[in-house]
Amino acid sequence: MPTDSARPAHVVVTGEHARVTLHGELDVMHRDALSCVLDEARRAAKRVCVDLADVQFLDWIALSLILQMASLHRRAGGTVVVTGATTSTRRLVGLMGAEALLGTSLN
Numbered sequence: 001m002p003t004d005s006a007r008p009a010h011v012v013v014t015g016e017h018a019r020v021t022l023h024g025e026l027d028v029m030h031r032d033a034l035s036c037v038l039d040e041a042r043r044a045a046k047r048v049c050v051d052l053a054d055v056q057f058l059d060w061i062a063l064s065l066i067l068q069m070a071s072l073h074r075r076a077g078g079t080v081v082v083t084g085a086t087t088s089t090r091r092l093v094g095l096m097g098a099e100a101l102l103g104t105s106l107n
Contacts, residue, residue, distance in 0.1 A: 009037040011044070018045035023054035026062035034062055038069040046078045053084030060096060063089070067098050 008030040009022045018041035026034060041048045050066055052058065070080040085093075093099055 007033050007037070009034060011037055011041045013041070013044045016046040017049070018042075018047070019049045019051060021051045021054065025057040026055060027057065027059040028061050031061055031065065034065050038065055042069050042073045042076075042078070048073060048078065048080045050080065050082045051084050052082060052086070052089060055084070055086070055089070058089050058092065060092060063092055063096065063098070067096075 008024055008026050009020055012019045012021075020037060020041045022034075038050075041050075048069075050070075066082065070082075073080050
């Protein structure tokens with residue numbers, strides 16, 4: 001298990017809002033840690049913001065985890081907003097055909 005300094009993300013929960021700040025390179029090596037952080041946010045708050053501004057690289061596995069969390073959270077009545085997406089992240093979303101899942105929340 002990675003140490004806190006090696007974690008690819010952290011969560012700050014304030015009331016019904018959770019902010020997940022992702023950073024660094026998110027790939028298959030970070031799958032378990034990323035999954036835990038996203039699940040923590042989903043369970044802790046009704047509204048989740050996933051901030052990608054500090055992400056240098058995002059592979060399809062990491063994006064799939066974000067999409068899965070967003071889908072589960074919305075089905076449970078929550079909201080998810082993804083901010084700070086780079087051009088390459090938006091391109092990956094398009095290649096995965098996932099624009100509709102993130103919809104207008106991909107900023």
